[in-house]
Amino acid sequence: MTLAVFDAAAIERATTSRLVLDTIRDALIAHAEGRTHVPPPLHLDFAEADGDCHVKAGWITGAADFTVKIATGFYGNPARGLSANHGLVCVVSARTGQPRALLDDRGLLTAWRTAAAGALITHAMARPAAGTLAVFGTGEQARLQALWLAELRPVGLVLVHGRTPDKAHALCDTLGAHGLAARPAGAAEAARADMIITATPARSPVLDADRVRAGAHVTGIGTDMPHKNELPPALFHRAQLIATDDHAQCLDHGDFGHAVRAGAAAEDGDIAAGLLLKAPVDRPEAAITVADLTGVGALDAALASAVLGRLRE
Amino acid sequence: MTLAVFDAAAIERATTSRLVLDTIRDALIAHAEGRTHVPPPLHLDFAEADGDCHVKAGWITGAADFTVKIATGFYGNPARGLSANHGLVCVVSARTGQPRALLDDRGLLTAWRTAAAGALITHAMARPAAGTLAVFGTGEQARLQALWLAELRPVGLVLVHGRTPDKAHALCDTLGAHGLAARPAGAAEAARADMIITATPARSPVLDADRVRAGAHVTGIGTDMPHKNELPPALFHRAQLIATDDHAQCLDHGDFGHAVRAGAAAEDGDIAAGLLLKAPVDRPEAAITVADLTGVGALDAALASAVLGRLRE
Known part of the structure; x- marks a missing residue:
């Protein structure tokens, strides 16, 4: 056989x-x-x-x-x-x-499990009323994360932030073809969305922590090696709830690790993302929440x- | 595609x-x-x-x-x-x-590369005039090692030593069908052959070092984990030339490692088997030579x- x-x-x-x-x-x-x-x-x-x-x-x-x-x-x-x-x-x-x-x-x-993990945990941690989503990045992950989050909850508007305007427009067109309202946005505007997903290969933070609003949720999925970094330590410092898909991995080569090494988060200050999928997350309306996903084999x-x-x- | x-x-x-x-x-x-x-x-x-x-x-x-x-x-x-x-x-x-x-x-x-390594190194290290081969073990490796050594040099007689007489007889029949003279033998007789190949899962030595004759060559291929052991430390002590297919592996989980830990061989007392395949091996007629093969990925x-x-x- x-x-x-x-x-x-x-x-x-x-x-x-x-x-x-x-x-x-x-x-x-x-x-x-x-x-x-x-x-x-x-x-x-x-x-x-x-x-x-x-x-x-x-x-x-x-x-x-x-x-x-x-x-x-x-x-x-x-x-x-x-x-x-x-x-x-x-x-x-x-x-x-x-x-x-x-x-x-x-x-x-691999692309699917990454996108599903991001969409699931973003949905679980964001406020029930959160409606606008910003995606940083214009690649396959940015597309899938937005589409699949929209399968889990209503997404009123997607703000797409990318370095290349053509790619941001192209992603907006694709999302539009799937019935999602989407338009390109600058980093400052994108940072004020209710839900933010970063899906870039950035080596330095793409998000200004000061601009993130109270009540927002941020999921970082691009940082999967020690030299990469999407989310600034200051964001973790502001966060009231931090989830990691794998504590040891995120500490070693995720954004959470950068924050811990910068003194902006406690080494044991995270919760396992999977635990937040079992029941509605108890989060204050005004809390900032962050998820750092590095990919689980x-x-x-x-x-x-x-x-x-x-x-x- | x-x-x-x-x-x-x-x-x-x-x-x-x-x-x-x-x-x-x-x-x-x-x-x-x-x-x-x-x-x-x-x-x-x-x-x-x-x-x-x-x-x-x-x-x-x-x-x-x-x-x-x-x-x-x-x-x-x-x-x-x-x-x-x-x-x-x-x-x-x-x-x-x-x-x-x-x-x-x-x-x-995996079976083929193991058998080829054993046959090649046995041929390279044995005296040119060596003609009798003893195999310890009656499995696929014992069969392949004997057949392939016979492709590299004349093998006058194969002595097959196994714990189960039926299996030893069956292997002799198989070798005979390939034109090789073969008969079952006790451990003492097998130990006196010109060339010896051990291919067993033994956890304690299968060969009496004292019985091995001057001028003999012994190749051990069965020991691939720390708890296995086919060749006695005393054999390494008598040997004038010791080859390993991978120094670190043989030290960690080969018969060579057992000999070193028993004080019967120096930790740097081996030569890389592959080097002996490049040119005829310069070995005294009366020397005992040993090869320990653990398998190279x-x-x-x-x-x-x-x-x-x-x-x-």
Whole structure:
């Protein structure tokens, strides 16, 4: 029997945003409750080709499957007309060790679980009446986060802030085509939104903490390495509630870590994001709340397994 | 484009022992010369299912491909009629990071590279006139090591020593069918052969060092974890030449490490096995020589890439 391989098109056809959101909600809760296994990743560097490879594995304790995800980044590829990033996900039975299938997903699952985590936690932490959303960044994540948040709650207006006006306009058009009111905005205006999601590769803060209004919620999803930083320490200092998707990761290479090292947040001043998904969050109307998401490997396992279930139906 | 998957049958059809031996010779030399990258493996445990998963990556510096190998062992499988071990090898371009193919090899490549390394180093270190081979163990490795050594040099007689007489007889029949004279032997007789290869999962030495004759060569390939031990420290004490496939690994979890910890060998008393494959080994006629092989991950990369080349021809 030859191993089944599903390509990105098949994965896209089989998956709904609802499946992703439900799966990631459960997985974030499991992670917050310590019911996940995520061993240290394996890493290879290819200096001459300006490339690297990360292999990550994850398992939700007791789940039928676990996953091994191979992801590469070769940064000279675009100049040759190739995508910089490639990867695939191997789904393996946690009962017998047999490979069940390969998802040649071109990074779709990672993008989806990242977007779902951001939308879920933003919805959970923002005031019920919050209606305007600002997204910093104009890429795939900015788009998905806005669309999926709008599946979870009404979003009256999306303010799109990007460095490149053309890209900001293009994203507004896309969101508009999905029925969302959206327009480009400067950083100062975007910082005053009810809900803010940052999805950039910034190396210094994109948001002016002083401009963020009382009652706002901010979710940072772009900071996934120590040299990156989207949210300023001063924002954490103002925040009354700080959530992290993984305490150790966020401390090591998230915005939360930058804030702790700057003395703007206590090292134990965060709560596990997944715990906030279990029941309505008790937050003062005027509080500023912040979520720092660095990406949890066990979510890959949950999502790949759920998607494979649909593919096999 | 869907990722190509090749199954074990296709891999077996495309591969010759000559291809394996040539590829592994070059890869062992590259490893000895420091031209390989082998990051620490990734590991997951499944206590309830009595299973584990190891993910290993390897690259021969400058080679076109690298590999990520997923291997699982679920030890309750045989009771359910399933193999305990499963796995697959992903071949990835080291130039672009694109997955090139999946080898659903069911562990064939690992078995082949292990056997080739054992046969190559045994041939290189044994006296040119050595003619009798003893194998300790009756499994796939014992069979392959004997057959492939016989491709490298004449083997006049194979003495097969195993705990289970039926299995020893069966292996002798198999070797006989391939034109090799073979008969079962007790441990004492086997220990007096010109060449000895141990391929067992033993946890205490299978060989009496005092019985090994001057001029003999011994290769141990079964010891790949700290709790395993095939070759007695006293054998290393008698040896004039000790080779290891990977110094750090053999020290950590090979027979060489047991000998060093017992004070029977100096910690720097070994030579890299690959270096002995570059030119005829200068060894006194009466010397005892020993090779401790624990398995080198970069060999997987070299072999998978070579096999994929044949599959694509």
